[in-house]
Amino acid sequence: MCEHCGEKKTFYITTPIYYPSDNLHIGHAYCSTAADSMARFKRMTGYDTYFLTGTDEHGQKIERKAKDKGVTPQAYVDNIVSGIKDLWKLMDISYDDFIRTTDERHVKSVQKIFKQLYDQGDIYKGEYEGWYCTPCESFWTELQLKDGKCPDCGRPVEKTREESYFFKLNKYQDWLIQYINDHPEFIQPASRANEMINNFLKPGLNDLCVSRTSIKWGIPVDFDPKHTVYVWLDALTNYITALGYGSGDQHLFDKYWPADVHLVGKEIVRFHTIIWPIMLHALGLPLPKQVFGHGWLVIDGKKMGKSVGNVVDPVVLCDRYSSDAVRYFLMREMPFGSDGEFTLKSMLMRINADLANDLGNLVSRTVAMIEKYFDGKVPAYTTLEDVDRALWTLAEETPEAVEKQVNAFQFSNGLQEIWKLVGECNKYIDTTQPWVLGRSEETKPRLQTVLYTLAECVRRVAVMIGFVMPRTPERIFAQLGVEDEALKTWQSLIGKFAVLPAGITVHKGEALFPRLDVQKELERDAKQAEEKKPEAPKQEKKAEKKHEEPEFPEEITIDTFCQSKMQVGRVLECFKVEKSKKLLQFRLSFGKDGERTILSGIAQWYKPEDLVGKQIVAVTNLKPRSIAGEESHGMILSALDDSGNLRLMSVGEGVEDGAIIG
Numbered sequence: 001m002c003e004h005c006g007e008k009k010t011f012y013i014t015t016p017i018y019y020p021s022d023n024l025h026i027g028h029a030y031c032s033t034a035a036d037s038m039a040r041f042k043r044m045t046g047y048d049t050y051f052l053t054g055t056d057e058h059g060q061k062i063e064r065k066a067k068d069k070g071v072t073p074q075a076y077v078d079n080i081v082s083g084i085k086d087l088w089k090l091m092d093i094s095y096d097d098f099i100r101t102t103d104e105r106h107v108k109s110v111q112k113i114f115k116q117l118y119d120q121g122d123i124y125k126g127e128y129e130g131w132y133c134t135p136c137e138s139f140w141t142e143l144q145l146k147d148g149k150c151p152d153c154g155r156p157v158e159k160t161r162e163e164s165y166f167f168k169l170n171k172y173q174d175w176l177i178q179y180i181n182d183h184p185e186f187i188q189p190a191s192r193a194n195e196m197i198n199n200f201l202k203p204g205l206n207d208l209c210v211s212r213t214s215i216k217w218g219i220p221v222d223f224d225p226k227h228t229v230y231v232w233l234d235a236l237t238n239y240i241t242a243l244g245y246g247s248g249d250q251h252l253f254d255k256y257w258p259a260d261v262h263l264v265g266k267e268i269v270r271f272h273t274i275i276w277p278i279m280l281h282a283l284g285l286p287l288p289k290q291v292f293g294h295g296w297l298v299i300d301g302k303k304m305g306k307s308v309g310n311v312v313d314p315v316v317l318c319d320r321y322s323s324d325a326v327r328y329f330l331m332r333e334m335p336f337g338s339d340g341e342f343t344l345k346s347m348l349m350r351i352n353a354d355l356a357n358d359l360g361n362l363v364s365r366t367v368a369m370i371e372k373y374f375d376g377k378v379p380a381y382t383t384l385e386d387v388d389r390a391l392w393t394l395a396e397e398t399p400e401a402v403e404k405q406v407n408a409f410q411f412s413n414g415l416q417e418i419w420k421l422v423g424e425c426n427k428y429i430d431t432t433q434p435w436v437l438g439r440s441e442e443t444k445p446r447l448q449t450v451l452y453t454l455a456e457c458v459r460r461v462a463v464m465i466g467f468v469m470p471r472t473p474e475r476i477f478a479q480l481g482v483e484d485e486a487l488k489t490w491q492s493l494i495g496k497f498a499v500l501p502a503g504i505t506v507h508k509g510e511a512l513f514p515r516l517d518v519q520k521e522l523e524r525d526a527k528q529a530e531e532k533k534p535e536a537p538k539q540e541k542k543a544e545k546k547h548e549e550p551e552f553p554e555e556i557t558i559d560t561f562c563q564s565k566m567q568v569g570r571v572l573e574c575f576k577v578e579k580s581k582k583l584l585q586f587r588l589s590f591g592k593d594g595e596r597t598i599l600s601g602i603a604q605w606y607k608p609e610d611l612v613g614k615q616i617v618a619v620t621n622l623k624p625r626s627i628a629g630e631e632s633h634g635m636i637l638s639a640l641d642d643s644g645n646l647r648l649m650s651v652g653e654g655v656e657d658g659a660i661i662g
């Protein structure tokens with residue numbers, strides 16, 4: 001509550017808008033579950049919360065997929081978006097609004113924003129270079145080409161220039177560096193702020209291409225309709241167009257902007273903390289208070305994704321193990337800023353340990369004992385002993401500890417605080433031995449205190465877990481006989497312990513989370529995977545070969561030399577390839593020529609983290625090849641030094657990313 005006006009404080013949280021894809025995977029669900037857990041937590045702790053999600057529906061890829069299916073792009077996305085909404089329903093994602101970039105409200109506002117930026121001189125007309133396939137009428141970047149040919153039809157492509165509008169990012173880069181330095185809370189976790197400054201801002205920003213003439217499925221630039229708005233200006237603006245910015249009705253915008261947090265995966269932190277703040281600043285608008293970049297769900301160290309073919313379907317998991325169990329696992333298993341390995345086994349073990357055993361047993365034992373010893377009526381407590389007082393105090397202190405963790409996006413720690421209480425309750429049962437107290441009338445008063453204490457703790461736990469597991473609290477309340485809505489609120493946890501009224505009637509129900517036979521479940525999963533298995537990618541052993549001295553022809557012509565395109569690239573990401581001792585996988589930026597992945601067998605000479613941000617030289621027109629199951633799009637150049645150590649080739653300072661060597 002605001003001290004000054006007495007109104008509820010607002011909280012505006014967003015997920016990224018998702019690319020429409022036939023089936024979103026559990027990695028996508030991770031992002032939405034986190035945002036939803038935070039939104040629920042804020043609602044529960046008294047904030048007027050607005051939670052936005054949606055879909056990012058324009059672009060050539062969608063245009064092509066729709067064409068393949070013989071439907072219009074609009075019909076294509078409509079169908080997929082309805083599936084995405086079904087998934088969010090299944091997973092209890094409680095968004096307040098779902099924005100689609102094809103919504104009229106979005107289209108109109110984006111056109112206004114584009115025009116304003118153009119009128120004030122922040123957008124200008126220039127030229128964009130790429131490859132054009134005439135029969136397909138498609139424009140491709142170097143990276144998208146397959147063997148130097150059109151990836152759709154395999155025919156030759158021509159280097160073409162396309163008229164485009166550009167947004168002046170460069171003009172604002174110094175302002176942004178200052179802003180990030182002055183607002184340490186803006187980019188979280190903080191390590192990502194250094195990455196943005198050192199890897200992207202300090203080396204210098206290129207102006208951003210914000211329109212295309214070759215992509216038809218997009219928002220038309222209304223004052224120059226052969227152009228459509230290109231990618232980030234269309235996508236990022238959803239966070240304000242959804243609130244009515246630029247429309248006749250801005251009341252939501254006035255109420256909720258600036259956003260409290262944009263929750264995004266780490267690979268798109270860059271767009272949210274560089275392009276987006278500059279756009280907002282150019283529009284004269286305040287910046288979101290925070291961009292939080294979470295880690296990825298990975299399988300065998302690799303980001304889960306459709307192109308890698310390692311996706312796990314959240315629908316299958318929720319149908320089999322319940323959405324609450326899946327949500328709990330996602331929020332409990334890994335610290336939120338870091339990557340986390342997803343395995344079915346770890347999920348099953350977590351469900352058994354935390355949900356079936358710790359929580360499930362606590363609830364069922366408490367209810368069963370109240371039924372057995374007090375005819376199902378929660379008894380009143382009598383005098384307290386030290387062991388009771390200790391548990392009461394812990395229960396009184398837990399909500400605050402949870403709040404502290406969750407407000408810092410430390411969901412796992414927040415849940416651990418709750419499970420500390422669950423664990424102490426289970427220990428309390430072992431120490432107080434209610435089954436012994438129940439044997440004689442004399443110890444009945446003591447038993448009353450013990451079972452009251454447990455019932456109240458169970459109620460408290462049920463309230464606290466609701467932000468991650470929205471369905472389970474009601475199941476626990478039903479067993480405890482809690483009907484009064486006031487007893488289901490966070491407010492009821494603040495202050496003294498004994499809030500639950502004595503005398504309410506418990507009802508023993510089904511086990512909350514039945515114990516799973518891990519081995520059986522794994523076998524079942526393996527069998528299903530086997531049935532669906534795609535052909536294993538060919539492993540090219542050659543690429544892992546030692547650095548050998550090649551044999552060269554005596555002489556070559558200048559034309560032969562000129563056939564190799566060598567360019568300066570900047571390392572955006574670099575990590576070890578799990579199954580290889582020698583390979584490093586690089587994500588490299590070649591400036592205007594875009595980004596590409598290259599694998600190189602230099603792991604024994606370089607630590608991946610030391611290479612991020614550095615410039616290297618690579619041959620970029622080599623035919624892509626598969627190395628250890630990954631596509632490598634080029635070759636990084638290096639030489640052996642006197643001691644036989646491999647050294648990467650580099651260039652002097654001031655050379656732009658993408659510069660051609662020759």
Ligand code: MSP
Nearest residue numbers: 016017018019027028056235236264265296297304
């Ligand atoms: N459309 C853009 C975002 C534009 S926001 C203005 C986009 N879409 S996406 O569908 O590819 O990704 C949406 C979100 O899902 C991103 O935050 C991304 O990081 C997240 N995830 C996709 N795969 C993931 C994992 N394997 N693990 C965790 N999150 C992942 O990017």
